[in-house]
Amino acid sequence: MSRQTISTITDKVVEGMVEWQNRPLDPVYPVIFIDAIHVKIRDGKVANRPIYVALAVTCEGRRDILGLWAGEGGEGAKYWLHVLTELKNRGVADVRMVVCDGLTGLPESITAVWPAAITQTCVVHLLRNSFRYAGRQHWDAIARALKPVYTAPTEAAARERFAEFAETWGSRYPAIVRLWDKTWAEFVPFLAFDTEIRRVICSTNAIERQRPHPPRCEGPRSLPERAGRAQVRLHGDHEPGPHRLRPETLDDAVETRAERVRDRLRRPPGRRTQVVPLQPELHRSFDRPRAWPPDTSSSPSTRVTPLV
Template identity: 50%
Template sequence: MTESKKDAGELEPEARRLRRELFDDDMLDKLMAATGQRGVSLTGEGGFLPEMIKAVLERGMSAELTDHLGYEHGDPAGRGSGNSRNGTTPKSVSTEVGQIGLDQPRDRSSTFASALVPKGARRLGGLEDMIISLYAGGMTIRDIQHHLAATLGTELSHETISNVTEAVVEEVKTWQSRPLEAFYPVIYLDALVVKVRDGAHVTNRAAHIAVGVDMDGIKHVLGIWVQAAEGAKFWAGVCAQLANRGLKDVLIVCCDGLTGFPEAIEATWPAAMVQTCVVHLIRASMRFVSYSDRKAVAAMLRPIYTAPDQDAALVALAAFADSVLGKKYPAAVATWQNAWDRFTPFLAFGPAVRKVIYTTNSIESLNYQLRKIIKNRGHFPSDEAVIKLLWLAIRNIEDKRARERAKQAGRQGTDRKSVPRLVEGATVHGWKAALGELALIYPDRINPHL
């Protein structure tokens, strides 16, 4: 055997190796040919795979019962043991390959409980994980119903699928209230618009996602909040929740202009600085500029946010305001003037820190993925449903990327592709240099955590 084949054999999962030993490729080819000739499908009602799984599960449960009783079927050793086999009970379970009718064995004393097919179980073989994955991918409950019926031949009620997705609610609540680290140097905050039913009406609401950067430069999703109340009251509640979960200090909070948010941050963490996202500011000012003038206006804005200090930035803004384009688009100038107090803290930092807080792109890339998931859903029945789906979607995206990284790990050279984390667990580029700058500016707040 060559080294490459030997390595491939070592990497092969044990289950696949066992399959090859018991069912070689010739046998599988005969099986496929036979099912085609006899008009038997592989999955769904009357399919071959459900019959195979039925046979395996029933033999497995029979072996479990033998182990439970302590003697084989028909063995004289069972006489007078106090317990014995007592026939079977019909049971129907849903699986990834279709509905399966089982004859579940039982004992006279009713003490036998199968681990393969637990009592009360109506779904087996990862079907619940499949439902949750489909839901996290943006499919509605009705879509999931049709998908399972069409692909697997499995008929599940709306209530059943809803109950499966609702089973993660407690997990979401635990995640949303988990303890946080006492100190995050940087927190990013961004929002995406969702439609939520409010009584007889459907309203637009903002779902805010916060991502904190720890001392190692690793990003963590701190929480998801749907804004239903007035700005100041809502943000006071969010900050209070973060503080109650253990967050005692933060250096910089980078966000878009949010009514009531800076005041809530400063009331909770007085030493924290709220920084307006520069990219959001540029986009906001560009809303008023015609497409033909955008490149020219962008060139005039660049000296403002790349200025070495506040005075130079003010000169650049005045030059833009007095220019032909500035007079043509006074609303673009006003956008910068109105946000000036929240923009200028950015200018006090060096290049490394500026690069980190220049944009909330860390969350924007996540929100781009989330928008693709929620765009076809119409509206949500409640704020809780929004949080549940977004949490599931984030987990689903990161899980898919983790599986892809594991797959790429077995490849070499040009065949291997980089699959980074999207947000959770990802590292901020250039963090070491930024941390060094922050340690010089905030030694009393940084050093205790180094």
């Protein structure tokens, strides 16, 4: 598909996209999840670009994608400050809790926009960051040792479990202990809620589930215009807006089944050809008269047949 064709298609939806991106928002949201989804975008060359996503839970309990912003380079707290300020200018006066990935400087950006908001660090991101300071052979053991910390019934119990973790692993991996101590204030807020609510607000998985499925659908895209870069398809309704996350549809199952059928029809990677002798009685020569019965004393001819 040519760049001109892509530009023609995207121009038809840019007006509606801009209108949706600038629509007024509710004055209050109980929870807002913010995270960046990195996708490959082709603009002269293929490069990873962050798509900043803000997803909120409304007072009616529905999920609403507040906006998408295409960034440059890596994810940064300074750009998040721009995003959050734009949300406030669109009418979001107050937020009860903002769930983020713990990016350096991001809690300060949240407080600058909504001083009364609680910042909750994603537990999944915190665990991933912990593994960066540990050897791969110890990842499973560290994950098991940290599980009692984030599943503790209270903040006091979590602190006790973390003290036990520090006693066991602190001498080998002191950087992990320092990481949790540094982010403890943003880690513990979700422990004040019931278990059902904890599962919702403890991570940014709500945004991760918006990624295209399966992940291989995210091929490089020829989007020459800046306005088109934010038009990355998200899993869910075709038109962005308030919606409940739905289970996989029948169409998704059919598409998956079709992929499996195509896989079966592909030529096996190890398939080769083998030269095998042709049966003498089936050999036919066109350069001399055909004799019957055939002369079996001559060497048999050969043909190439595929080896299944």
